[in-house]
Every structure is written in C-alpha cells, then in structure tokens.
Amino acid sequence: MGDPGVPLGGRVGRGRSGSRRRRPGTAPACATKPGAESRGLATLAARRIIDWAIRERGIHRVEWHTNVANAPSIAVARRLGMRHDGTLRQVLPGPDGRIDLEVWSVLAPEWTA
Template identity: 65%
Template structure:
C-alpha cells in the first residue's frame, strides 16, 4: 500500500481501509474525549464493528468516487485523518474535514495532510470548490482553514444539534483558481 510523506518528521498519509479497523478503533479510544469536543465521530465509532462499518462506508464512497478517507501516521501510529466527506465531481464540489488525537496536536499534521488531499481533489478530480464545515467553537480547525488559504463564506447559526446543544457552523472554502494561483506564486501557506 502506498504512503505519502508529510515532511521530514516521518509523518505519513495513507489510505484508511476497513482492514485497519482495529488500529482505527484504538486511535479513536486514545482521542475519544478530545476529538468528541467538536466532532460526533467518537459517538459513532464505539467498538470494532462500528469502526469497521465506518471505514467500509468510506471504502464504498471511494469505489463510487463520492468521498475519501486517509489516515495520518506519526512515528508509525495512526493519530488522525483527513477526509473528503463528500465529493461531487459532476458539480465540482467537495467537503473536506479532519480530526487528530491530542498526542499529535501542534505539529502541522492536519494542514500538511489536507494540502495533499485538496491538491488531489483539484488536480486529479477536477474539483472547483473545496469546503470546510467547522463548529464556530473549534478554533484549531478554523486555524487550519485559514492556513489552507480558505475564505470564510459565512456562519450557519445554530444549524446543528450536538450533545444536547445547538451549535453554529462556519463554512470556509477555497476555489481551484485561487488554490492553483497560491501554489504558483508560492504564497500558499
């Protein structure tokens, strides 16, 4: 299986497939509380069967060309992931997302991994607009959107209930011409 280097620190981006369900479940257990502050995934992935089902759903999306999931490994351990939650090549729109366990925070791993995924979506699949939907309370994820050169399109006020409270959702995006221009001029953060 392939791995894409994320830099000199040995971090790698790899496909996260159903056969990795045990490793994925262990990762989710390590980061459950931290990840669950803003992301409902830990409430869905609770045991080996649900871990396998989640990864299988993304394997099915990959086969249908409607989404992708790639894990982030640091020092040989799965510590997070980047996803294309949705991928619509007909309309040219995708929604990217991420999560990371606490042991890997502050190393730029999500930003580096998301760049690889967005490059692939724009250059290989012809995606014109990549969106980033994030809880307005999730400062670190908003910082990633900024580092990726995304613009904040707006706030969907109290648009989703999570753990008994309604939350605001910010929508950020980058358009393919802007993504390419930033790469060509060397101004991409």
C-alpha cells in the same frame, strides 16, 4: 517533533458539501489523535486532499466546515488560504444545544495560482 511516546496520527478523508445538484464540491475531513495536535498534521493532510481534489479530480470548490468554537480547525482553514463564506446558525445538534458551523472555501483558480 514533540513527545516520542505520543503516536502521531488521526484520520483523514473527504465528503460532499451539500447535494450534487445544489452545491457540488468536496469537503476534506481531518482529525488528529489526542496528543498529536498542534504539529501541522491536519494542515498537511488537508492540503494534500485539496490538491488531489482540485488537480486530479477536477473539483472546482472545496469547503471546510467547522464548529465556531473550534479555534484550531479555523486556524487550519486560514493556513490553507481559505476564505470565510459565512456561518450556518444552529445547524447541528450538540451536547449543550445546537451549534453553529463556519463555512470556509477555496476555489480551484485560487488554489492553483
């Protein structure tokens, strides 16, 4: 599973996707350490968070937000079976100007099917 000298890991968590009034839901957050990419860790971690959120917490909609230039993150959303809902144009400041975010989602009935 790759270079044994590279520790596997990163961080994982969850956040809210918008205000509770307007867009209730949750958004998993995953990041891998440099050298631990392309090993399926983010997909595995996100899959577990989504499963927990939907099955244990009763969340109906889970969103994935990513920079449009982050191809590995977009690939994770696809592997999770999420649908591309759209792009939030110039929504956040970035190091070289404002950045666009893609929004992906999965609904509870889709996840449990």
